[in-house]
Amino acid sequence: MKRDQQLALIERTRRHIDARSTEREPGCFRTPVGLYDDPAVLEAERASLFRRYPLAIATSDRIAAPGDWITHDRTGVPILLLRDADGQARAYLNACRHRGARLAGPPDGRPTGGSGARAFACPYHAWTYGLDGRLAALPHGHGFPDLETARCSLTALPVTERAGILFVTPSTDPAVDADAWLDPILTDLENWGLQGHVAHAPKTPHIAANWKFQMEGSMETYHFRHAHRQTIAGMFFDALSVFDRFGPHMRLFLPKKEIREIDPAEMQDPIRIAGNLLYVIFPNTIVLVQPDHAQLNIVWPIDPGRSVVEACMMVPEAPATEKARRHWERNSDIFWAAIREDYEMMESMQSTLRSGANADLVFAEFEHSVRWFHEAMAQAIGSTPAYLRTPERAGAA
Structure with a gap:
């Protein structure tokens, strides 16, 4: 303000x-x-x-450095939130594009996190994804002759990072544009300098x-x-x-x-x-x-x-x-x-x-x-x- x-x-x-x-x-x-x-x-x-509106998930410092990540299930959707190599916050559905197993965190969805990640490998068949969500490797790829790997990236979710808070819309069909939706209130809130808080x-x-x-x-x-x-x-x-x-x-x-x-x-x-x-x-x-x-x-x-x-x-x-x-x-x-x-x-x-x-x-x-x-x-x-x-x-x- x-x-x-x-x-x-x-x-x-x-x-x-x-x-x-x-x-x-x-x-x-x-x-x-x-x-x-x-x-x-x-x-x-x-x-x-x-599901269809941007929701606050965590403070920005929870994923302060590239490779930092957390999981979140309170929305009813399994979310993997991370900081990529360029320092950008990204969110994905925490599900392998092969058979749907969770890439990170325990099967029951309890929240967890880590740091220094360079990729995420599915614990079931080791399909591996980079921080940008792209499928980077899969064992025995010859067994999938019809697979379009370019279409096997992790399912991305909209992310907005403002006022030191990370907002995620847990849907691929959002009801609003998150930045426009949040801007009026967050512009006022950002004047307090919360962006650098922990x-x-x-x-x-x-x-x-x-x-x-x-x-x-x-x-x-x-x-x-x-x-x-x-x-x-x-x-x-x-x-x-x-x-x-x-x-x-x-x-x-x-x-x-x-x-x-x-x-x-x-x-x-x-x-x-x-x-x-x-x-x-x-x-x-x-x-x-x-x-x-x-x-x-x-x-x-x-x-x-x-x-x-x-x-x-x-x-x-x-x-x-x-x-x-x-x-x-x-x-x-x-x-x-x-x-x-x-x-x-x-x-x-x-x-x-x-x-x-x-x-x-x-x-x-x-x-x-x-x-x-x-x-x-x-x-x-x-x-x-x-x-x-x-x-x-x-x-x-």
Whole structure:
């Protein structure tokens, strides 16, 4: 975010503070509980959102040098992500073009990685592929007289590398051009210089709740005063956020109480002191920009009632001293103390869905970013699903 944009956002937020208001859209928004536990809904989401759209897979430093590689299966598609000899990130379906065995990683799809690779040989029959995906060798090639080796390259997937994050579209039939789709939000995010950051303190928490509960919980501060009263509530204003849309993506500004005291004109990046910026990269990625680092959380569905997060801090450099390690550990502890409180509430909500207590879940006018999220999902899936309700005012039938 450029400096003039930061100053405008701070001023916009201060007006709300002075008026004791917040941004909102007219009318409550409702979603039926089946949206969070119906296998058919998740199947539709997987077929579209998690297959045909660009998804964050890892930070760039995971494959920092030529020959570095990782495997990834959270999308439901086996992906081999690597850095080629020219330093370009490439992604392929992790399947041999002979009989389909995995080229890298264990058969069960557990994530793994390595470095210094020059080629990948299938463990079944040793068909071998270069980092450029081309078939480089096959034993007893004379036995395949009709084989067009030029057509036996690994199946390539679209890759975009921006803001220190690697995005892969896990389909040969993408729904969008990844660069154009991501550009509006990533251009804003790149202004924070995350391109050179490295992953630190990775975590993969499993949550007994639908993946959308995690996304929705990041899109509002209405819950801070109560759910986070023991941790971060005192740092922020009650139910106050400022929202901006970038196509299907969003940026939320969560002002801290320091915003009333600082003089933005005297600061290089005042917005990072005035509050936290939370970027929602549709459909399942959250980047929280804090004063000296960022937190990356990528949310993946396991089944309708369970999800997993691939998370890490993005720090300017790997900590080389005990002082630096303690600094990042304190930051991590504060973040995860609050997130664990969120997870408890999400698991609590999931546990009551089938009780009959609620037919719908309701969102306030100032939780309108959740509405935006569901509207973007409906559009991406290709039709307006039954669960996308017409906005209703509080108290309506």
